[in-house]
Amino acid sequence: MGKVLVVTSGKGGVGKTTTTAALGAALAQAGETVVVVDFDVGLRNLDLVMGAERRVVFDLINVIQGVAKLSQALIRDKRLETLWLLPASQTRDKDALTEEGVRQVIAELRERFDWVICDSPAGIERGAILAMRYADAAIIVTNPEVSSVRDSDRIIGMLDSKTERAENGSRIDKHLLITRYDAGRAQRGEMLSIDDVLEILSTPLLGIIPESQDVLRASNVGAPVTLANQLSGAGRAYAEAARRLQGESVAMTVPNQKRGLFDKLFGRRAA
Amino acid sequence: MNVFKFFRRGGSAPVARERLQILLAHERKASGQPDLLNILREEILAVVAKHISLDPDRVRISMDRGDPVSVLEVDIEIPNKFDMPKTGAA
Numbered sequence: 001m002g003k004v005l006v007v008t009s010g011k012g013g014v015g016k017t018t019t020t021a022a023l024g025a026a027l028a029q030a031g032e033t034v035v036v037v038d039f040d041v042g043l044r045n046l047d048l049v050m051g052a053e054r055r056v057v058f059d060l061i062n063v064i065q066g067v068a069k070l071s072q073a074l075i076r077d078k079r080l081e082t083l084w085l086l087p088a089s090q091t092r093d094k095d096a097l098t099e100e101g102v103r104q105v106i107a108e109l110r111e112r113f114d115w116v117i118c119d120s121p122a123g124i125e126r127g128a129i130l131a132m133r134y135a136d137a138a139i140i141v142t143n144p145e146v147s148s149v150r151d152s153d154r155i156i157g158m159l160d161s162k163t164e165r166a167e168n169g170s171r172i173d174k175h176l177l178i179t180r181y182d183a184g185r186a187q188r189g190e191m192l193s194i195d196d197v198l199e200i201l202s203t204p205l206l207g208i209i210p211e212s213q214d215v216l217r218a219s220n221v222g223a224p225v226t227l228a229n230q231l232s233g234a235g236r237a238y239a240e241a242a243r244r245l246q247g248e249s250v251a252m253t254v255p256n257q258k259r260g261l262f263d264k265l266f267g268r269r270a271a
Numbered sequence: 272m273n274v275f276k277f278f279r280r281g282g283s284a285p286v287a288r289e290r291l292q293i294l295l296a297h298e299r300k301a302s303g304q305p306d307l308l309n310i311l312r313e314e315i316l317a318v319v320a321k322h323i324s325l326d327p328d329r330v331r332i333s334m335d336r337g338d339p340v341s342v343l344e345v346d347i348e349i350p351n352k353f354d355m356p357k358t359g360a361a
Contacts, residue, residue, distance in 0.1 A: 146290065146291055150294065150295065150298075186284070189282020189284045190284060191284055192287055192288060196287075196288045199288075200291050
């Protein structure tokens with residue numbers, strides 16, 4: 001039986017889709033079978049970040065409505081044999097997702113894969129609640145910034161009340177992933193520090209992803225950052241987070257950008 | 272505020288942390304409220320239903336939080352055919 005993860009945040013634009021793709025690819029590289037599921041119905045983007053946008057035929061809604069079989073909708077990654085994508089629909093509206101339909105699809109995916117990673121839409125509406133509904137564990141993606149931290153707090157409250165696990169009286173595992181972190185700015189007191197965010201949200205830390213130009217570069221070419229640039233700060237930080245998910249204990253560091261000669265000569269350039 | 276300026280030393284992060292801590296303490300209290308009301312609603316309903324049959328949809332519970340006192344308002348509609356004479360207005 002596989003493990004179901006939801007990648008959620010409340011706030012948009014903090015890196016949920018980037019995180020889903022990067023962790024999915026990192027787990028698949030470690031030999032696990034992984035499916036990443038896009039729950040952002042109407043505004044799908046996981047296909048684009050994974051570089052599979054031209055291979056989408058059927059989607060999650062088609063499967064729920066019985067138009068297509070699950071095996072017809074799943075797209076296998078061209079780089080990693082054990083990585084699969086279940087895209088969201090781009091045209092339907094989010095009401096097409098039903099609780100029962102989602103439950104059945106997740107149950108079937110859980111049978112077939114070691115990891116089922118659900119990429120939640122932003123917000124606290126129906127789509128976000130259905131994405132977290134059947135999860136065993138949650139990854140809360142947070143930027144060290146006031147509005148993101150506030151929304152994460154709200155989402156943590158929902159994970160503890162709206163998920164099936166919470167309703168059955170058991171707990172959902174929660175992991176905090178801090179993204180777009182700039183150690184220098186935090187040190188100078190210009191940005192909330194890791195300790196600040198942990199103290200406020202009191203949720204265990206899964207990893208710290210440094211602000212990195214490689215994230216944009218990776219999405220430009222349609223590859224998870226853990227595949228596009230494994231040596232980048234973000235790539236290494238995601239790989240370490242994936243190992244922690246697998247139960248390994250990896251010392252928590254803020255991996256720095258490995259800078260090539262070109263970068264050293266020309267300094268930081270706007271990506 | 273001078274206190275903030277003293278701690279800030281060029282960085283605004285301590286202000287962010289303090290604002291968040293105050294705000295979230297407030298919001299967490301507020302978000303606990305609907306749950307408390309639901310629990311109250313279910314338990315009160317269970318007690319009343321032991322003695323009088325009632326329609327669960329005809330029960331309203333609200334809480335008004337005030338400074339010296341808060342008011343818990345329980346409004347249960349009981350159909351006239353039970354326990355009450357037909358002439359008595361509910």
